[in-house]
Amino acid sequence: MEVIDKVSEILHLLAPIESRQWWRTTDISRELDIHVSTVHRLLSSLKRHGFVAQDPVNKKYSLGLEFLHYAEAVKEFHIVENMLAQPLEAIYKKTSESCFITIREGTWGRIIDKMDSDKPLRAVEEIGTKRSLHIGAANKAILSFLPLKTKNELLKSLKDKESLERELNQIRKKGYAIDENETILGVMVVAIPFFTEKGNVIASLSVAVPKIRMNAETLGVIIKHLIEISEKYKG
Template sequence: MSVISKAIQILDILVPQGMEKELSVTEISKELSMPVQSVHRILTSLCGHGFISQNSKTKKYKLGLSLMKYGFLMWDSLMLRSTARPYMVELSQTTRETVYLATRENDEGVYIDSIDSPQILKISEPIGLRLPLYIGASNRVILAYLPQKLQENLLRHVNWSSVPSLKPLSYEFIRQDLDQIRAQGYSVTTGEATDGTTDVAAPIFSYENTVIGSLNVAGPVLRFSRDNLQKYAFYVSKYADLISKELGYRSNYRARP
């Protein structure tokens, strides 16, 4: 049995059953028929990463806060998708363009849901598509509302001569665009991720008043005239606000178009 499998078994045995559960090394060893030394080594490693914590008085072990953190992240993702879906349908019917829902995973934006445009000429990217947070409206609007220090950490080591964008990007351009996004409350990009495509995206915030995703309307650039662009920016912002409010967001953090 691999070390990972053993670690998962240890985590499973510590899952609370109606109340918090604490076990000693010996108790875990007996229940899982594992050598005490192996259990102790794995527990030490899991403690180091916060997945397990040790009671300083009893010396017994229980699940740590890191698992809670990942659990909340997964819950936020599931809640985001289920909450956003009916608003995505309305946005799609209003604009007749493709609608995407994106979230952040580390330094990337990921599409987690979409509704295709009913029109023959349309944009259709796969669910699960990942791109750096500085590429494309759906990602950059998330980046714009992250804390300043985190933005810098994400942008500091980018090799701008080899970014996976169809248009040349630079640190200076991205920094200026992030300021513009926060000033107007939405992001617009053209031809960065897909040639001939314009994207308009607005941020979605959680009950913790932090950005957790974005709502995005995308289509062929020929249909995104100045008038349509303003109209789409209004609607994508409106529905992103409604999703945020349903998720428990109560602040007026960003501007409206």
């Protein structure tokens, strides 16, 4: 923990301000009262991972560009949360079933928000749950609308790629995805993608219903509500 504390102190110090943007190892050591050899070792490790940058001429240090990647990821996460908070509540009020927001994390889909049904028999998933992007309606609703190059890269290692590609094409045509017993036994899930203003898929909104309460009419109503809500809350 002591190492993490020291790294945290160094990174806070290196955060650029108008009066100072670059620091020598000795200056960091003096400012934070950390032995210079320890500072040098930690900076070398941080530099290797892209978290700090070193000027090749004067050898001073500043924050590295790797932080931009994490900043964008955090920014996107909160944008998605804020953007889909109202649609999540809207579909929950329409269906009274368990509803979820899922985002893509690399080759995974992760649940980042939910509203649980208050019915005794209901679908239950935890926030943070993740599955491979080719498993389940919530994930496939995202996978179907990814750029072709990205999608092909994600699918190339799968054995039954052709069958999945046909399913993904159908999802693109219909605009929504359905799974039955694929993620939760005895539950049917219906999901629809959400897009940014530029048309990039960023998340899915899904409704999970115990099969005992699902029939063709109920399914049609849920799909109708999802489509209406996605149109109302376009990015």
